[in-house]
Amino acid sequence: MIGKSVLTRHQELVYRHLTGSEKALSAYDLLDALRGEGLRAPVQVYRALGKLIDHGLIHRIESLNAFVACTHEGHQGAAGFAICDACGEVEEFPLPDHLAPIDHWAAGRAFRVEHTTVELRGRCQTCR
Amino acid sequence: MIGKSVLTRHQELVYRHLTGSEKALSAYDLLDALRGEGLRAPVQVYRALGKLIDHGLIHRIESLNAFVACTHEGHQGAAGFAICDACGEVEEFPLPDHLAPIDHWAAGRAFRVEHTTVELRGRCQTCR
DNA sequence: CGATGCATGTTATACCATTACGAACCCGAG
C-alpha cells in the first residue's frame, strides 16, 4: 500500500493558495479566496487543511489561528516560526538545531514530547 | 502616581479561579464557573484576562485557546509550557535558560523578538 | 464643579472550528 501521493482538487487549491502567500491565511480567508473555484463551506477548507497538515505540506500557526505552506520541503522534524506583527510575514525555521536544551528539560521531567510549537512574535528586518 | 497594585473584583475572581486549577481554562470555562459571582458576559472575562496578562499574573496557552496562572511569580522573561494531552495538566518552565539558540537565529535574521511562545504537547510522567 | 480616566454592563456581531448525515465516487474482492 503506497501512501496517497496526489492531492485532491480541494487540497490542491488550498495548498496553491497558501504557497502564493507570504502571510498566514485563516481558513475563512482561504474560503473567501476560493469560493470561485467551488469551495462553499468552512468544513471543506478544514478538511483540506487537515490532510495537508497530515502530509506535512503546511503548518498551523497557533497564535494566529491561521496556516502557512511549509517552506522546508526536505527537512524532517519540527519547525519554528518568526511572525512579523507589522507586515504579517511568517518565516519558518528548522527547530532541531535549537531544541536540545528544551528536550533535555522534558527528558528530566519524563515528559514525552509529541509536538512542539515555537512561535516568535515581533518585527522583521524590514519593519523594525 | 502609583501603578495599580490591587486587582478589581472581576480580575480577582478570574485569577483565583485560575490559580486553583491544574489545567488551562478557557474564557468560557471561567465564565460558566463565575456566573454566580456576577460575571455575565464573555467580554467581562476577556477584559479581566487581558489585564491579568498585562500584569504578568497569567499566561495564554495559544494551542488551547485557554489560560493558566503563572507559577513563576518571581521570574522575569518568557515561559514555556508542557501540556499533557491525556490529563490536561500544564506545567510552566522558564525559558531564558533554553532560548539562546533561537535568540541567536533571530539575531542573525535581524528579527526583533517581542514575545516567544513555546508549547510542548505530549504525555506527562504519570500519563505516558 | 468639571474633566479625565478607568472599570463596568449590555447587546450584538464577527471569527474560528466541528458534528452529523447522506450522496457520489473509486477500486478491489468475490
Add this chain to the structure above:
DNA sequence: CTCGGGTTCGTAATGGTATAACATGCATCG
C-alpha cells in the same frame, strides 16, 4: 459484474472563541 469498504464531497446546523460599539457609574485631580 456486483457488492462492500473507504475516501471524498456537499450541505446544514451548531458549538466555541473573541471583539466592537456604546452607555453608565464612580473615583480622582486640577
